[in-house]
Amino acid sequence: MKVFSAVTFVLLVACVRGESAVTDGLSVEDMLDRCMDGRHHKTQPGPEGSLYNQCAPWKDRACCRASTTEQLHQPLWLNFDWHHCGQLSESCERHFKQDLCFYECSPNVGPWLVPVNMQIRNERFAGVPLCATDCNRWWTACKDDMTCSGNWGVSWNWTSGQNTCPHGAECRTFQDYFGTPSNFCRNIWNGSFEVVDDSAPCFTQWFNGTNPNDRVARLRAEEIVSARGGAVTSASAPRLLVVAIFIAMGLAMGLDFLN
Ligand SMILES: *[C@@H]1O[C@H](CO)[C@@H](O)[C@H](O)[C@H]1NC(C)=O
Ligand SMILES: *[C@@H]1O[C@H](CO)[C@@H](O)[C@H](O)[C@H]1NC(C)=O
Ligand SMILES: *[C@@H]1O[C@H](CO)[C@@H](O)[C@H](O)[C@H]1NC(C)=O
Numbered sequence: 001m002k003v004f005s006a007v008t009f010v011l012l013v014a015c016v017r018g019e020s021a022v023t024d025g026l027s028v029e030d031m032l033d034r035c036m037d038g039r040h041h042k043t044q045p046g047p048e049g050s051l052y053n054q055c056a057p058w059k060d061r062a063c064c065r066a067s068t069t070e071q072l073h074q075p076l077w078l079n080f081d082w083h084h085c086g087q088l089s090e091s092c093e094r095h096f097k098q099d100l101c102f103y104e105c106s107p108n109v110g111p112w113l114v115p116v117n118m119q120i121r122n123e124r125f126a127g128v129p130l131c132a133t134d135c136n137r138w139w140t141a142c143k144d145d146m147t148c149s150g151n152w153g154v155s156w157n158w159t160s161g162q163n164t165c166p167h168g169a170e171c172r173t174f175q176d177y178f179g180t181p182s183n184f185c186r187n188i189w190n191g192s193f194e195v196v197d198d199s200a201p202c203f204t205q206w207f208n209g210t211n212p213n214d215r216v217a218r219l220r221a222e223e224i225v226s227a228r229g230g231a232v233t234s235a236s237a238p239r240l241l242v243v244a245i246f247i248a249m250g251l252a253m254g255l256d257f258l259n
């Protein structure tokens with residue numbers, strides 16, 4: 001009984017938490033002033049005197065620190081080995097570094113944050129609209145390089161402390177694993193990006209000067225708030241009810257699960 005109720009407790013909490021988006025209840029400005037809750041991210045975006053090498057474009061307003069940008073240019077940032085099927089080409093590696101700068105530094109992903117439960121972070125971004133041109137360049141740089149996975153977000157053997165190819169996962173070209181640029185950009189990080197036509201509001205990982213993604217994030221944040229309309233309270237009511245029922249259950253069980 002104790003084990004059962006402890007499990008129920010965990011599942012219920014996960015369920016209640018899982019339903020809520022990180023953006024719930026946030027104003028447009030709050031969504032635009034957020035950094036991902038990750039191991040190396042700052043709590044809020046702000047200026048950095050200078051950022052290292054490929055991360056420099058984010059220096060005016062960044063979620064990363066200078067030290068982070070220097071370290072992520074070294075191998076095995078977050079214990080992740082890009083070269084799991086031999087060395088990536090230099091141009092492909094440059095794109096993955098830029099993507100890493102975006103991951104650590106971008107102050108624009110607030111509207112796309114969702115909760116996750118991982119060692120390296122409590123949030124991830126999902127479905128960030130990447131411009132087709134950006135995606136195509138990344139793909140062109142990498143398509144003839146080798147990998148053993150069509151989803152770098154999930155399919156690894158981490159036993160050794162860094163990602164290695166699990167038994168049976170063959171090293172083949174990106175072309176073989178992903179087929180098309182949009183499959184590649186969508187699946188490489190388990191749905192972190194989706195690819196949209198350049199004529200729609202979309203993100204680029206490459207820019208100089210003013211961050212062009214600011215405008216795109218604001219549009220999305222405004223969309224989220226206006227879609228909410230007056231439904232905020234009624235949308236959170238069922239969740240509160242679940243919590244209330246659950247607390248009542250817990251009390252009825254004499255809080256067994258806490259023992
Ligand atoms: C994972 O790697 C370890 C060695 O680090 C190996 O012993 C194990 O068999 C591997 N498991 C899979 C599923 O590949
Ligand atoms: C991968 O994406 C799926 C679908 O969005 C999600 O359910 C899963 O938790 C994700 N896995 C990781 C490790 O991010
Ligand atoms: C940014 O500036 C660098 C150096 O001048 C240049 O090589 C690069 O093409 C520029 N990138 C963009 C996206 O404008």
